[in-house]
Amino acid sequence: MSDSINSKSYQSGKIKRKKRKENKILRNMFLLIISIGLWGGIVYYGYMYAKEYVDKSISSVNQNNIMLVEQLKEEVKIINSDIKRLSNEIKDLKEEVRDADSTLSDSNNIQEDIDKKLKNLDDRLEKLKESLKILEEAPNVKN
Helix, strand or coil, X not given: CHHHHHHXXXXXXXXXXXXXXXXXXXXXXXXXXXXXXXXXXXXXXXXXXXXXXXXXXXXXXXXXXXXHHHHHHHXXXXXXXXXXXXXXXXXXXXXXXXXXXXXXXXXXXXXXXXXXXXXXXXXXXXXXXXXXXXXXXHHHHHC
């Protein structure tokens, strides 16, 4: 009987060891699966966090670009209106210069005409002086 008790106790010890070994394997598998799941969750969360951060950064840059483009459009409109205004002022100045040039040209022509007439009058005055001199001498000759 003692052999049978020893055999039973040996068998029961063997079963217990086998059960412990199976429990240890199951526990290790469970821990491995939990670790893989946890690692996968951390990687997924990190990916989603990085993606959200990049998307927010891109959105912020796009909004900033839109504002800058609008500011540039306004500045271009202002510059274009200034260019048009300056272009009109230049046209007006060119017309004024042409008018002044034609006025000066007309003034020069008038001045030349006046100079010619004055010269003509000076020549006639000289002739009249000569005639007067001759006339003054003529009565003296008759006397």
